[in-house]
Amino acid sequence: MLGKILKGPEQSEVPNLSLGQYFFKRAEEFGDRECQVDAVTDRRESFSGLKLRSTRVALGLQKRGITSGDVVVVCSNMTLDAAVPNVASFFLGAKVANLDPSLSVKQTSHLIGLVSPKVIFVEEASVPLIEESLRSANHKTEIVVFGNSEQYSTFSDLDTPQTEEESFRPVEVDTQDVVIMLFSSGTTGLPKAICHSHHSFMQMSFSFCNTVDKLDSLLSFTTFYWISGLLFLACSFIGGTRRIICGAIEPQKTFRVIETYKVTCIFLAPILTYQLTNFLNHRDYDTSSLYTIVSGGTGISSAQICKLAATFPHSHIVYIYGLSEIGLATMNRPEDSHKITQSKLGSSGKVAPGFALKVLFSFTSVSA
Incomplete structure (x- = not known):
């Protein structure tokens, strides 16, 4: 001491790259090596597979006007799909915040109000939670559903082949820019957004x-x-x-x-x-x-x-x-x-x- x-x-020394640039580079290097496995179904995905799906979703978000200045929220239990909008947002330099489906409407509404997302990815079972939380927060945003939906866009709508996917490269941003927004536990008051570059x-x-x-x-x-x-x-x-x-x-x-x-x-x-x-x-x-x-x-x-x-x-x-x-x-x-x-x-x-x-x-x- x-x-x-x-x-x-x-x-x-850590690489002087954005998260999106680093994840993209490493996924290219690791290629067909296993990246994630669903132990319930034994479905497996390689780094190349996750990179491709994240690229497609990133391009879809770009077409919806998402830039490095926007916030993307994901509300899902852990699945093979949950990582994709996170990594896609990293590729765009956008800020990412995640919500847990076990949170109450009061908690979720408060957190949405803190970060003002432009789009929310949500698992099918938690759509009512997000709908009610958005009404409570008086906030309007686009909802994208993991699963089926007749009312909203679905994740599969974004996870489709794109003509630009071969030439896509992560957006260059300042590595001191915010990329991840976590939430404090709320032990001494209402939770606060914690920003990480x-x-x-x-x-x-x-x-x-x-x-x-x-x-x-x-x-x-x-x-x-x-x-x-x-x-x-x-x-x-x-x-x-x-x-x-x-x-x-x-x-x-x-x-x-x-x-x-x-x-x-x-x-x-x-x-x-x-x-x-x-x-x-x-x-x-x-x-x-x-x-x-x-x-x-x-x-x-x-x-x-x-x-x-x-x-x-x-x-x-x-x-x-x-x-x-x-x-x-x-x-x-x-x-x-x-x-x-x-x-x-x-x-x-x-x-x-x-x-x-x-x-x-x-x-x-x-x-x-």
Whole structure:
């Protein structure tokens, strides 16, 4: 610690590209490598496939007048389609905000009012939520539906071959421009929109990927409303790894997915870990591929960390502390997890690469 400042390891320099340029470039490099897999149907999509669909949707949005100055909102549970309008918006340099279908009309209306989207992509089941929220917010916008709709445009209308798709390239924007808008938890008041530039989100994504090893096969149950969902999407493009999508967490299904798809890294909110540690038949499944279990978002008890370690004896338990405003603040490298479990159980590790923290007295702004 120097001058009351805790500093993490030096961060390797991130590419001076927009998210759209970087995702496009990496998708070209990884080509037919698997990018995402639906574990329910075993439908698989390559980086080339996701790039092509995102290009088509980007062109469709351009024809609707969407530019880098506009906001695109996506409200969907995690599916193979959910990533497409996000990546398409990155290609256009537009700002992206995601909503969770589990939110109430009051919450959704407030968040829509904060970001004023020009278009909203919404899953078919959540159309009534968006309609009522828009009325409550007194905001008019175009709705595009994942699925069927007689009233609105559909995602399949946009995901069609375009004459310009071969020559399309991402729009050039300033990497300090806002690209992702997250929402605060609302603990101390109504949620607020948190803006991340291309550079800041690349920085936190590379920090995570450079700390957590073996990201070959990623499993997360969070939607893109949560920063963890977007981080896993970015990690997939950084490392050329695949994301596994399997819907809501169910213990038996989760163990089967880990075994079948050789999952190497999983993100679990602490509350979700109990479903897995309480599953009595966990020894019936081979989870030896699971190198890292990442948990964060709320506190987790020392007893539960020990239960996780017992349930997944081959895995490293990595507890992280982060904020939507900056991403990861602290975490430990997977190889240090056993040492921390033995000597500093409950620790959230060390300052993440590329970050610095100032130490203050508790409940004051006085430097320690």
